[in-house]
Amino acid sequence: MHNFFFKVVPPVxxxxxxxxxxxxxxxxxxxxxDNILDWLLQGQDVTLLVSSTSAEQEQGLSDVPxxxxxxxxxxxxxxxxDYGFWMKDMDFPLDIIWLDQGFRxxxxxxxxxxxTYPKVFLPGSPAKYVIEVNAxxxxxxxxxxxxxxxxxxx
Numbered sequence: 001m002h003n004f005f006f007k008v009v010p011p012v013x014x015x016x017x018x019x020x021x022x023x024x025x026x027x028x029x030x031x032x033x034d035n036i037l038d039w040l041l042q043g044q045d046v047t048l049l050v051s052s053t054s055a056e057q058e059q060g061l062s063d064v065p066x067x068x069x070x071x072x073x074x075x076x077x078x079x080x081x082d083y084g085f086w087m088k089d090m091d092f093p094l095d096i097i098w099l100d101q102g103f104r105x106x107x108x109x110x111x112x113x114x115x116t117y118p119k120v121f122l123p124g125s126p127a128k129y130v131i132e133v134n135a136x137x138x139x140x141x142x143x144x145x146x147x148x149x150x151x152x153x154x
Contacts, residue, residue, distance in 0.1 A: 051075045086118060100125070
């Protein structure tokens, strides 16, 4: 079993609901302790919002105005496959990291500009998880193909 350590501090403005309470919404997803993970990477806490439904995955980070430097989105799929991603309605560039079911990096796309839309980026081998982070993140942390990401839900 792989251990993974994640911590999430969402980069979004809270929305007020009708009962005057405040809730945090990122990319249309209500942020709860169940869908936030902490990823400890080289001593740095990286907050990941988990996207697991098809609606959440379709939305992704589209129309999100910015992403804090220590945050990202983790897409969790039911089965490993060659999942394609594009930069539709993105406001900032991303690195996209595909992981296999053992949480090993199988592919990285660096510094994808929103201007690449409608091009679809594919990993070339099956992935079960995909992480979207700010452009430059993979280089900053020297992430490499074949490297295992050890994570654990908080």
